[in-house]
Amino acid sequence: MGKEDDMRNGEVYDENSIKALKGLEAVRVRPGMYIGSTDTRGLHHLVYEVVDNSIDEVMAGFATKIDVTVNPDGSVSVADDGRGIPTGIVPEEGKSGLEVCLTDLHAGGKFDQNAYKVSGGLHGVGVSVVNALSTWMVAIVKRDGKVHRQSYKTGIPDGPVEVIGETDETGTTITFLPDPTMFETVDFDFDTLQNRFRNQAFLNTKVTINFEDKRSEKRDTYHYDGGVSEFVKFLNRTKTPIHDSPICINGEYHEKDAEGRDRVVIVDIAMQYTDGYNESVDSFVNTVSTPDGGTHMTGFRTSLTKSLNDYGKENNLLKDITLEGSDAREGLTAIISIKMADPQFESQTKEKLGSSIAQTAVTSIMGEKFKEYLDEHPQVAQTILKKAQSAYEGRMAAKKARDATRRKSLLESTSLPGKLADCSEKDPSKCEIFIVEGESAGGSAKMGRDRAFQAILPIRGKILNVEKTRQDKLLDHDEIRNLTIAIGGGIGRDFDISKIRYHKVVIMTDADVDGAHIATLLLTLFYRQMRPLVEQGYVYLAMPPLYRVMKGKTQRYCYNDAELAKAVAEMGGPDAKLNISRYKGLGEMNPQQLWETTMDPDQRYMKRIEIADAMLADQLFSTLMGDDVEPRREFIIEHANEVTNLDV
Structure with a gap:
């Protein structure tokens, strides 16, 4: 493809389209300013930035196919059949347009209105930021009859752009490995990426996106005419x-x-x-x-x-x-x-x-x-x-119910539910509440907790499924009303995150089917009716141990089968005289054990609930808690091999 092809619809896209503003050092110093965060959400944003550039080629009418691959080593490759990033020398910079695009902040064709009329990769910082936050990156460009290549380490070129072959094709392939020193995790999630690519295919009827995860051998293709x-x-x-x-x-x-x-x-x-x-x-x-x-x-x-x-x-x-x-x-x-x-x-x-x-x-x-x-x-x-x-x-009706609840609490001279064992600390940022399945486990938690900053609210049985219930019926349910009053921010459209009483809301249930169901019902309540709690990272899942292994006076707690096998091996093997206890419920632990394993901030293991993709979360709750059985069955079958610690 030559320059005459670049000029379709009056658009010019060559090295003269590349405008640069210097400096990548700040990206590694403050990555959150450029990708939002350094958690799993920021990690996936790296892929989005690269794919968005390929989508821009689709919207400009120059590409129809994008191939995205998660490689076995955890790197990601994004290939398109667009025009290819310009590789000629940028006059102002004295170096290749490819190198300018991938190493200079605020550089790219998005700053030249003749190159792109409509662009998702607006700021031109996308691929250069990905480069800066990657251990290594390799760019291969097919353009002007040649195959060009340049590689980088943490955003710094290993050498100049090289011509490594000839071709009659066009396009760009970017492969990068996220730098583990920059992120909390470098493990890409198939479902999160799949959802993003599917959405982009819905929004661009002319594109076909092929997605493959070579770690799990999962693959899918997205193309939608509708x-x-x-x-x-x-x-x-x-x-x-x-x-x-x-x-x-x-x-x-x-x-x-x-x-x-x-x-x-x-x-x-x-x-x-x-x-x-x-x-x-x-x-x-x-x-x-x-x-x-x-x-x-x-x-x-x-x-x-x-x-x-x-x-x-x-x-x-x-x-x-x-x-x-x-x-x-x-x-x-x-x-x-x-x-x-x-x-x-x-x-x-x-x-x-x-x-x-x-x-x-x-x-x-x-x-x-x-x-x-x-x-x-x-x-x-x-x-x-x-x-x-x-x-x-x-x-x-919901407004009347809330007003009646407020009036009732005032008449009874108390605003907190009787089952709540509150903490003495009043600063919400220092307080946490454990929502505990069952009265027995709730009693142990109350005795084992640190009363200064830990509150306990036992719940009995499964709460109402809020996915299928209108808000005016929610406050008629005792457990939901108690939860709402205890947390303190209200419910539904009136929820006010500034009024909550705890900055850690911890769901603590048994590691069995009923416990998983109760946890899912509670997460649905928080996501649908108290969503800022989840969005701001205040909701956690407690992870009580499944096993206790004892040898004499020595004991170890194990949170999954792999830890159990390791503990058994390290404590003498299967022939050793080991006492192995399997906890089927929280109520089987005494207060001291519950504190040591699940509630002590210095020893416990908890999972924070995060929303990497709001649309994906919405679909998940609709699938799990809605009326339609078949999609829920398909979800369970698809994800069955990912389930651990489920006692049926």
């Missing part, structure tokens, strides 16, 4: 829609900038209501997820609520009520995808859009097209309005 409509159908596969097909709204918004140039925003929306109570509305800009929303999400929500109120009142379907946004979105699954030049985000990780034109564009197109749809589909409109009115009534 776009965002097919995306919504996929998200609703575990739910029950209340109208047959997703509502599709799309269009282009044009306005002139201060210099008279045409600014275009392409809007593509699909939405479908279900009989559930949770909303699942996800937004994207240039195919990059914006989990914190932004101006395009504001435009959608405002227009949706106004359109339903206007239609309901014009057609006498809403009697003396005005819907709020939460009423209009109850049970809604929607995808808002926009594409635009030069979007403005609030951070490098592109999690919240700030461009004002996006709000105007979505509000305008949504307002016009959704009204047309409602007018042309009166039966669907009535179904949606009936659902929204039911949500309004549920919200009012």
Whole structure:
């Protein structure tokens, strides 16, 4: 491919398109500024940055295929059939465009408006940041009839760009190994990556993404002709829609900038209501997820609520009520995808859009097209309005229930549940609460705890499945009401993270099927009704030991079968006189044992619950806790070999 191919649609993409701003040292000093964090979320962001560059080639019309491979050594390869990063000498820099792109911060074709009209890799820091945070990286570029190669160590080239062969193909392949000194973990998760690639294929109907994990031999291919409509159908596969097909709204918004140039925003929306109570509305800009929303999400929500109120009142379907946004979105699954030049985000990780034109564009197109749809589909409109009115009534009932709970607690001169053994410390950042399965284990925990900073709340049996319950019914359930009052932040739409009483909320259940079910019910409650608790990392799973191995007065606790085998071997082997106890429940441990193994901050092992991908978490809870049995069965079969420590 030559320069004449680069100039399709007037776009020029060569070494003259590369603009540079110096310096990679700061990336290794403060990596969180560039990738959001150094935990599993930041690790996966490395892959997203590289793949986003390939997606930009797809959106520009120059690529149709992306191959992503997790290699046996933990490195990742991303290959596309785009134009290939320019390899000629950048005049201002005196070195190859490839080297400039991969070693200089804020360098790339995204800064040249003739190279990319629409781009997800907005800031041009993506691949260079990945390079800086990798032990090594290798770039191979097929371009201008040649195969070019350059390798790097922690962002520093091993040598100049070399020509290693000839080819009639084009494209770029980036392979990198994350630096373990930069991250808390360097173990990539197949499901997290799979979800990201699937989403991008839904948003780009022309691309085929092949994903392979050579560590587990898992592989999959993603290509969807149906776009965002097919995306919504996929998200609703575990739910029950209340109208047959997703509502599709799309269009282009044009306005002139201060210099008279045409600014275009392409809007593509699909939405479908279900009989559930949770909303699942996800937004994207240039195919990059914006989990914190932004101006395009504001435009959608405002227009949706106004359109339903206007239609309901014009057609006498809403009697003396005005819907709020939460009423209009109850049970809604929607995808808002926009594409635009030069979007403005609030951070490098592109999690919240700030461009004002996006709000105007979505509000305008949504307002016009959704009204047309409602007018042309009166039966669907009535179904949606009936659902929204039911949500309004549920919200009012929930408000009354909360008010009654507050009044009742005041009349009884107590605001904390009687079963709660609270701690004496009042600073939430120093306090933790253990939610313990069963009265017996709760009693042991109360006696074994450190009363200064540890609170204990026993729960009896399985709590209500909040995935299938409207909020006004939740506070009628004793255990959920006790949990809500004890934690202190409220519940549902009124949850206030600043009012919580503990910064560690620890779920402590037995290591059996019932314990796993109780833990899942509690996690569903926290995610659906107290979501900031999970988002800010305040929710933990206690990990009590499964075994105790004793030899004379020497004892060791083991948390899985591998640790047990190791302990047995180190304490004399199978022929030694060992006393091995298998704990089937927390209640089998006395207070001292429970403290030593599960509650002592100096010795315990706990798992913090994190949301690496909000959309994936939403799908997981819908699958595990929804009404549809088949997707849950498929999930269990697929992940059965990953289960450990399950006593059936």
